[in-house]
Amino acid sequence: MNKKWWKEGVVYQIYPRSYKDSTGNGVGDLRGIIEKLDYIQSLGVTIIWLNPIYTSPNDDNGYDISDYQNIMSEFGTMRDFDELLSGLHRRGIKLIMDLVVNHSSDEHNWFIHSKESKNNRYRDYYIWKDPAYDKTGTIMPPNNWGSVFGGPAWEYDDTTNQYFLHIFSKKQPDLNWDNQVLRNEIFSMMNWWFDKGIDGFRMDVINMISKYPDFPDYNNNIAWLDNKTFMNGPNLHKYLKEMYEKSLKKYDVMTVGECFGLPLEEGKKMAGEDANELSMVFQMEHVDLGSGTYGKWDIVPWKLTSLKDIFNKWYVAMEECNGWNSIFLMNHDQPRSVSKFGNDKKYRVESAKMLATMKLTLKGTPYIYQGEEIGMTNIAIDTISDYKDLEILNHYKEAIERGEKHEKLLSAYNYKGRDNARTPMQWDAEENAGFTTGTPWLKVNPNHKEINVINAENDANSVLHYYRKMIALRNANEALIYGTFEIVDYSNEKIFAYFRKLGNTVFFIMLNFSENKVRFTLPDSIAHSKVTVIISNYPKPETMQPDSEYELQPYEAIVFKGALKM
Ligand code: ISL
Numbered sequence: 328m329n330k331k332w333w334k335e336g337v338v339y340q341i342y343p344r345s346y347k348d349s350t351g352n353g354v355g356d357l358r359g360i361i362e363k364l365d366y367i368q369s370l371g372v373t374i375i376w377l378n379p380i381y382t383s384p385n386d387d388n389g390y391d392i393s394d395y396q397n398i399m400s401e402f403g404t405m406r407d408f409d410e411l412l413s414g415l416h417r418r419g420i421k422l423i424m425d426l427v428v429n430h431s432s433d434e435h436n437w438f439i440h441s442k443e444s445k446n447n448r449y450r451d452y453y454i455w456k457d458p459a460y461d462k463t464g465t466i467m468p469p470n471n472w473g474s475v476f477g478g479p480a481w482e483y484d485d486t487t488n489q490y491f492l493h494i495f496s497k498k499q500p501d502l503n504w505d506n507q508v509l510r511n512e513i514f515s516m517m518n519w520w521f522d523k524g525i526d527g528f529r530m531d532v533i534n535m536i537s538k539y540p541d542f543p544d545y546n547n548n549i550a551w552l553d554n555k556t557f558m559n560g561p562n563l564h565k566y567l568k569e570m571y572e573k574s575l576k577k578y579d580v581m582t583v584g585e586c587f588g589l590p591l592e593e594g595k596k597m598a599g600e601d602a603n604e605l606s607m608v609f610q611m612e613h614v615d616l617g618s619g620t621y622g623k624w625d626i627v628p629w630k631l632t633s634l635k636d637i638f639n640k641w642y643v644a645m646e647e648c649n650g651w652n653s654i655f656l657m658n659h660d661q662p663r664s665v666s667k668f669g670n671d672k673k674y675r676v677e678s679a680k681m682l683a684t685m686k687l688t689l690k691g692t693p694y695i696y697q698g699e700e701i702g703m704t705n706i707a708i709d710t711i712s713d714y715k716d717l718e719i720l721n722h723y724k725e726a727i728e729r730g731e732k733h734e735k736l737l738s739a740y741n742y743k744g745r746d747n748a749r750t751p752m753q754w755d756a757e758e759n760a761g762f763t764t765g766t767p768w769l770k771v772n773p774n775h776k777e778i779n780v781i782n783a784e785n786d787a788n789s790v791l792h793y794y795r796k797m798i799a800l801r802n803a804n805e806a807l808i809y810g811t812f813e814i815v816d817y818s819n820e821k822i823f824a825y826f827r828k829l830g831n832t833v834f835f836i837m838l839n840f841s842e843n844k845v846r847f848t849l850p851d852s853i854a855h856s857k858v859t860v861i862i863s864n865y866p867k868p869e870t871m872q873p874d875s876e877y878e879l880q881p882y883e884a885i886v887f888k889g890a891l892k893m
Pocket residue numbers: 387390391427475495531532585623659660718745
């Protein structure tokens with residue numbers, strides 16, 4: 328397996344709207360990020376992923392782009408961007424941008440022209456279809472696909488009497504990747520950013536760019552699960568290879584493709600070492616744990632063994648193709664990791680550190696989402712108008728019409744809603760958490776009085792200091808990057824324990840995912856050996872000679888390294 332900077336790096340994801348507002352208009356911006364560059368560097372991270380900062384009417388917070396080569400005015404100017412990029416590079420930090428090319432905004436010039444007539448040169452940049460008709464002759468969308476954000480995935484346009492496809496909101500029409508001219512426009516736009524000096528792209532819903540050509544109806548109404556419609560279509564790999572040839576190959580860059588509903592085999596074809604497609608993918612199976620048969624808002628308990636299964640099968644798959652994984656527990660679309668996978672009440676600090684230990688010791692590039700490094704939690708919202716996410720707002724409207732109960736819906740949103748991740752970054756205990764001097768665009772979590780960067784800096788036992796140590800540990804140990812991964816006591820529902828091995832170096836990691844004390848039988852190679860305790864979230868001696876059994880404290884994480892009898 329080849330060594331690469333992006334395998335050895337640690338990524339910090341910044342959601343600019345919620346990071347730091349430098350103007351007082353309540354919206355985070357590029358100059359706000361520039362103010363925080365020293366803080367970012369102090370974490371030890373080496374790569375930043377910025378959520379979309381391009382010109383956008385913000386129907387979906389920048390995931391609806393109207394100009395791919397300009398900066399959203401709320402966020403600043405291209406000069407601010409250039410300053411941010413050079414400020415990062417000066418500090419030895421790379422920058423990857425969000426590439427949102429499954430769809431554009433309906434306010435993009437391409438779409439404005441595309442709508443005008445059936446035979447203009449932009450018509451075929453988007454997916455237009457004739458209406459279908461039911462038995463009574465009533466006009467119907469071309470098929471039964473629903474939009475991820477509610478309602479049908481087709482919008483009728485009476486200028487030309489056709490429907491256009493929008494898998495997301497109707498202000499996010501899907502681009503037609505079957506059109507070579509459109510593809511070339513996208514590749515040259517990518518090259519323009521690479522020539523400016525950026526270091527890669529995170530690619531939004533990239534496995535949706537190739538649709539099944541006959542646009543078949545779903546077999547069921549759970550879109551993500553149906554693989555023969557708009558995901559993983561027949562030309563996916565052809566288009567990604569073309570992107571590689573016409574753009575990626577010319578630069579030393581990193582790419583990560585966001586892929587819902589991605590079969591392992593497809594993932595291998597994308598991220599394998601010789602695939603000539605992407606550096607890695609975000610498979611989403613583990614963040615989907617806790618969703619029932621009816622989808623995201625159907626909340627069911629999740630099991631530790633399922634989490635192990637997912638990490639393990641993607642580990643094995645990537646070993647088979649010499650590929651590389653991404654390791655993340657949340658992003659801007661997911662609830663806070665400590666609220667979902669840890670315990671944000673009694674054991675917030677312990678469990679946030681335990682999750683940090685896992686993220687930085689699994690095999691793959693780790694991603695930290697802003698605020699995760701101080702153990703930020705979900706927010707409790709009890710008024711629907713305090714939510715700003717269109718996914719929640721659209722779902723609420725439809726669900727209430729169907730007769731679902733307000734309380735049940737709010738509790739689902741409080742647990743899983745995307746706004747949990749998007750509340751402003753908590754810098755201090757002051758009003759608005761030091762995020763803005765104005766009115767924040769989304770509520771600040773009231774727990775910022777306790778959970779904030781200043782408090783964390785001043786507390787030697789904080790999640791923040793622990794993150795710094797974990798990042799430094801991973802950066803300094805090749806075995807934690809390139810070493811093999813081997814789970815011990817697989818069926819244990821409370822403890823996730825595993826080896827990382829490279830050459831003579833062995834790490835043994837034990838993570839307690841429960842609020843109980845748990846006795847764990849150590850593998851023979853560890854029991855009765857003299858081992859170094861590299862790090863733990865509880866006070867521990869520097870070396871130990873553990874018995875055959877080790878008792879873990881609630882949410883304990885402990886990493887042994889040592890002269891082990893292998
Ligand atoms: O969880 C989801 C499905 O219910 C969505 O939030 C999912 O994350 C999304 O559909 C795919 O994500 C990406 O594309 C979207 C954008 O809204 C997300 O923020 C982005 O990460 C459309 O561009």
